[in-house]
Amino acid sequence: MPRNETVQDLQLDEYKYDFVTDAEPVYRARKGLSEEVVREISAYKEEPEWMLNSRLKALQVYESKPMPTWGGNLSELDAVLDEIYFYVRPQDRMEHSWEDVPEEIKDTFEKLGIPEAERKVLAGVGAQYESEMVYHSLREEWEKQGVIFDSIEDGLKNHPDLFREYFGTVIPTQDNKFAAMNAAVWSGGSFVYIPPGVHLDTPLQAYFRVNQERMGQFERTLIICDEGASAHYIEGCTAPVYSTESFHSGVIEIVVKKNARFRYTTIQNWSNNMYNLVTQRALVHEGANMEWLDGNLGSKLTMKYPSCYLVGEGAHGEILSVAYSGDGQHQDTGGKVIHAAPHTTSSIISKSISKGHGRSTYRGLCKVHEGAHHARSNVECDALLINNTSRTDTYPYIEIEENDANVGHEASVSKIGEEQLFYLTSRGISEEEAMAMIVRGFIEPIAKELPLEYAVELNRLIELEMEGSVG
Amino acid sequence: MSDTHILKIESLEAKVAAENLDILNGVNLEIGKGEVHAIMGPNGSGKSTLAKILAGHPGYEHTAGEVLFKGQNLLELDPDERSRAGIFLAFQYPVEIPGVSIANFLRTALQAHLTEEEELDIFEFSDMLTERMSMLEMDISFAERHVNDGFSGGEKKRNEILQMAVLKPTLAVMDETDSGLDIDALKIVSNGVNKLTEEDPEMSILLITHYQRLLNYITPDFVHVMVDGRLVRSGGPEIALELEKDGYKNWKNSELVSLSNEPDIPKTA
Numbered sequence: 001m002p003r004n005e006t007v008q009d010l011q012l013d014e015y016k017y018d019f020v021t022d023a024e025p026v027y028r029a030r031k032g033l034s035e036e037v038v039r040e041i042s043a044y045k046e047e048p049e050w051m052l053n054s055r056l057k058a059l060q061v062y063e064s065k066p067m068p069t070w071g072g073n074l075s076e077l078d079a080v081l082d083e084i085y086f087y088v089r090p091q092d093r094m095e096h097s098w099e100d101v102p103e104e105i106k107d108t109f110e111k112l113g114i115p116e117a118e119r120k121v122l123a124g125v126g127a128q129y130e131s132e133m134v135y136h137s138l139r140e141e142w143e144k145q146g147v148i149f150d151s152i153e154d155g156l157k158n159h160p161d162l163f164r165e166y167f168g169t170v171i172p173t174q175d176n177k178f179a180a181m182n183a184a185v186w187s188g189g190s191f192v193y194i195p196p197g198v199h200l201d202t203p204l205q206a207y208f209r210v211n212q213e214r215m216g217q218f219e220r221t222l223i224i225c226d227e228g229a230s231a232h233y234i235e236g237c238t239a240p241v242y243s244t245e246s247f248h249s250g251v252i253e254i255v256v257k258k259n260a261r262f263r264y265t266t267i268q269n270w271s272n273n274m275y276n277l278v279t280q281r282a283l284v285h286e287g288a289n290m291e292w293l294d295g296n297l298g299s300k301l302t303m304k305y306p307s308c309y310l311v312g313e314g315a316h317g318e319i320l321s322v323a324y325s326g327d328g329q330h331q332d333t334g335g336k337v338i339h340a341a342p343h344t345t346s347s348i349i350s351k352s353i354s355k356g357h358g359r360s361t362y363r364g365l366c367k368v369h370e371g372a373h374h375a376r377s378n379v380e381c382d383a384l385l386i387n388n389t390s391r392t393d394t395y396p397y398i399e400i401e402e403n404d405a406n407v408g409h410e411a412s413v414s415k416i417g418e419e420q421l422f423y424l425t426s427r428g429i430s431e432e433e434a435m436a437m438i439v440r441g442f443i444e445p446i447a448k449e450l451p452l453e454y455a456v457e458l459n460r461l462i463e464l465e466m467e468g469s470v471g
Numbered sequence: 472m473s474d475t476h477i478l479k480i481e482s483l484e485a486k487v488a489a490e491n492l493d494i495l496n497g498v499n500l501e502i503g504k505g506e507v508h509a510i511m512g513p514n515g516s517g518k519s520t521l522a523k524i525l526a527g528h529p530g531y532e533h534t535a536g537e538v539l540f541k542g543q544n545l546l547e548l549d550p551d552e553r554s555r556a557g558i559f560l561a562f563q564y565p566v567e568i569p570g571v572s573i574a575n576f577l578r579t580a581l582q583a584h585l586t587e588e589e590e591l592d593i594f595e596f597s598d599m600l601t602e603r604m605s606m607l608e609m610d611i612s613f614a615e616r617h618v619n620d621g622f623s624g625g626e627k628k629r630n631e632i633l634q635m636a637v638l639k640p641t642l643a644v645m646d647e648t649d650s651g652l653d654i655d656a657l658k659i660v661s662n663g664v665n666k667l668t669e670e671d672p673e674m675s676i677l678l679i680t681h682y683q684r685l686l687n688y689i690t691p692d693f694v695h696v697m698v699d700g701r702l703v704r705s706g707g708p709e710i711a712l713e714l715e716k717d718g719y720k721n722w723k724n725s726e727l728v729s730l731s732n733e734p735d736i737p738k739t740a
Binding site: 419420428445 | 526527528529530549550551553554555559560562565566567568569570571576579580583584617634638
């Protein structure tokens with residue numbers, strides 16, 4: 001059967017996308033973080049004065065904040081940060097058509113398995129190679145509708161007022177140490193604007209990868225979904241394996257205005273030496289709806305808690321997340337919902353799978369502010385342990401300042417049961433396939449929300465990770 | 472009846488793997504092609520253990536004796552290998568597999584029964600599944616539900632029969648299939664089994680049951696009584712009627728010793 005063939009052909013724990021292309025970076029800042037590096041980045045990008053000042057201020061904030069002592073183990077991170085490059089630029093200019101994209105980079109996309117047909121059908125594939133967009137196309141009808149889907153740099157250049165109005169308003173520089181770091185050295189990412197009342201049926205997709213050894217990636221994405229509009233943004237990343245530590249710290253800011261709907265989907269599959277510390281947050285206005293769909297695989301440590309700040313009456317926020325931790329990996333993930341207006345509703349569904357010595361932590365916050373009467377929230381977190389050595393912890397923080405809030409929390413921990421395995425194997429299914437089947441079933445509530453190609457990819461990644469679980 | 476046996480159990484002894492608790496104390500049984508056997512017995516007599524040992528449940532361990540299935544040493548095979556060899560266990564308590572649809576589960580199972588070169592045609596499978604479900608008078612939407620997740624007792628048992636109908640085993644071991652069913656559900660399940668035996672008269676069945684009532688709907692060729700891990704009496708369907716009248720109490724006293732000296736193995740024609 002095809003699935004078994006796949007399982008046998010590929011080596012356990014060998015990273016699926018472990019290849020490197022020879023594209024020579026044109027410009028590379030020196031190792032480590034300093035004011036000089038920040039000034040160089042800003043000058044190189046020909047940024048306005050206010051942005052340079054914003055970066056420099058962010059650098060001060062970053063330096064003034066202590067390394068977090070909660071969450072995952074960051075004790076070795078300082079040494080890692082001294083050794084990485086904070087900016088790498090592969091090319092001098094943005095490419096405007098597919099033909100202009102260099103062969104080597106096309107080759108990388110080829111290996112990532114983005115099919116030719118899909119590139120055409122899924123218009124607006126902004127692929128981030130190293131630190132910047134090299135290929136960015138937007139379907140014509142979207143342009144006609146006034147949709148902006150740019151690299152973050154072009155967003156700043158071409159739409160300076162809109163950019164400045166929202167940049168840093170959802171996640172201010174002072175928010176946390178890594179948000180400050182990102183604000184100082186950000187590079188690459190998307191700028192998206194959906195005008196009022198515009199409905200996009202086809203998702204906006206950005207596919208990017210980190211390809212330079214010891215290179216940090218600090219993508220910054222700013223999305224504004226204007227009143228009554230609706231859209232879906234999909235980001236998938238994958239990175240090749242290197243022996244030294246790697247670092248990724250992104251900031252995603254989303255503004256969902258009155259009665260708008262927005263969904264942000266990420267499937268991240270970092271290589272096993274990656275620190276992945278991401279801040280992503282949405283401001284959800286009156287009657288608006290925000291959904292985060294978040295899949296975390298790979299990395300050495302991921303700390304990521306997509307958040308919905310429900311600031312308008314009747315706003316709704318939803319966070320669906322799935323995390324997979326293999327040997328030596330720690331996924332410290334979850335979600336935050338802040339109810340700051342009446343009649344706001346939210347839901348968090350978090351599923352984690354831990355294998356071998358892997359560790360998954362659910363860390364979540366549900367806060368209902370005074371005045372946010374009739375708030376409703378439901379949190380469900382389920383952990384699946386594959387081996388006796390796997391570990392899971394749950395930290396659900398709940399802070400309620402209103403008497404009539406309706407807040408529910410359910411947590412479950414299960415192990416793949418002997419009875420389940422026996423039931424499936426007694427029908428002729430091999431033990432390995434039976435395990436994969438149970439795991440696929442476990443994440444089905446989340447996988448079914450993904451576009452088909454991503455659901456297939458997620459299942460396939462988990463199958464590869466599950467190899468060798470038997471015995 | 473055929474004189475060649477499909478299953479031959481000889482002096483089988485078994486225990487719970489984690490404990491030193493003997494449950495089977497020397498079971499002898501032969502099942503021929505196309506025969507329907509019923510094993511009846513009180514609670515704790517070892518009936519279900521026998522079913523689990525035959526299917527390879529990891530919680531039980533055989534300690535003596537042997538089991539030949541189509542001439543092959545069954546006990547050295549893994550559960551999935553036993554299934555592919557043609558054994559099917561209808562579970563007393565079917566297990567829930569959340570998130571996995573029945574259709575997907577059955578397709579995976581059926582594919583596993585094919586050789587590596589053969590690939591199950593998705594359209595042929597879909598047609599076959601529709602046909603099987605209509606034969607068992609099941610709604611096709613049932614196939615999209617998650618395996619046993621939130622099913623009623625009756626739905627779980629019907630799902631077992633559906634799996635049996637799709638996998639078409641040589642020997643189906645049905646472990647207390649009647650337990651927890653009301654009379655209507657019992658009729659539906661028994662009808663399903665009867666249709667399958669009509670369709671394939673060579674399929675052998677081993678029914679394990681506490682109660683006689685199942686045997687009103689599925690007529691066995693042979694009935695065996697199990698007490699304390701041994702088959703203490705074997706004969707035709709009339710034994711079931713005797714049990715219904717007198718219960719198991721007669722088998723639990725000193726008569727047992729003399730009875731257990733009778734031959735366990737049914738005399739095949």
